[in-house]
Amino acid sequence: MxxxxxxxxxxxxxxxxxxxxxxxxxxxxxxxxxxxxxxxxxxxxxxxxxxxxxxxxxxxxxxxxxxxxxxxxxxxxxxxxxxxxxxxxxxxxxxxxxxxxxxxxxLSFPLSRLIDEALDALQRRPMRQRIADVSPARRLEP
Missing domain, CATH: 1.10.10.10 (Winged helix-like DNA-binding domain superfamily/Winged helix DNA-binding domain)
Structure with a gap:
């Protein structure tokens, strides 16, 4: 778009x-x-x-x-x-x-609402944190 x-x-x-x-x-x-x-x-x-x-x-x-x-x-x-x-x-x-x-x-669901919901979710827990939470490489101890 x-x-x-x-x-x-x-x-x-x-x-x-x-x-x-x-x-x-x-x-x-x-x-x-x-x-x-x-x-x-x-x-x-x-x-x-x-x-x-x-x-x-x-x-x-x-x-x-x-x-x-x-x-x-x-x-x-x-x-x-x-x-x-x-x-x-x-x-x-x-x-x-x-x-x-x-x-x-x-659309079956308003795109603007979906974007707003995604931004709200990322505000609560940023993507960087989400990746860190599920990354096996970040769980390795040095």
Missing amino acids: ESAVAAGYTDLGLDGFRPRFTPIIGTLAASGPSSIRDLAQVTGVTHSAASQTVAQLVKQELVILTPGQDARQRIVHLTPKAKWLLPILQAEWAATTAAATELEAE
């Missing part, structure tokens, strides 16, 4: 725009400039994933970075190009949401 969504952006002339940009741009549009740490927290990804996405957005000239109060902190801002694209992106996000809702109506 992600590749189909990305192809939709290409159809709009937005070559290189990736679906993973959507939560970051949406958050910045709604809340204004934010630190990478805050973007990671709001979008539910790791700091590393948010940082990598922001780096890609910088290359696409959709965001710029400015220093924060702490020398290690960087504040992410939408560029004029991103602000100009917002109405197009918002229309595409709405269309994607409508298409996903339509898809779910055809």
Whole structure:
């Protein structure tokens, strides 16, 4: 599904725009400039994933970075190009949401509910712990 969504952006002339940009741009549009740490927290990804996405957005000239109060902190801002694209992106996000809702109506069980349940289960007990709990190699004593 992600590749189909990305192809939709290409159809709009937005070559290189990736679906993973959507939560970051949406958050910045709604809340204004934010630190990478805050973007990671709001979008539910790791700091590393948010940082990598922001780096890609910088290359696409959709965001710029400015220093924060702490020398290690960087504040992410939408560029004029991103602000100009917002109405197009918002229309595409709405269309994607409508298409996903339509898809779910055809399924025997809502995909979004399954994803939410999986994320909740992984929050309670991360996959790394699940692997460790069943791995015979991890039970070997040195």
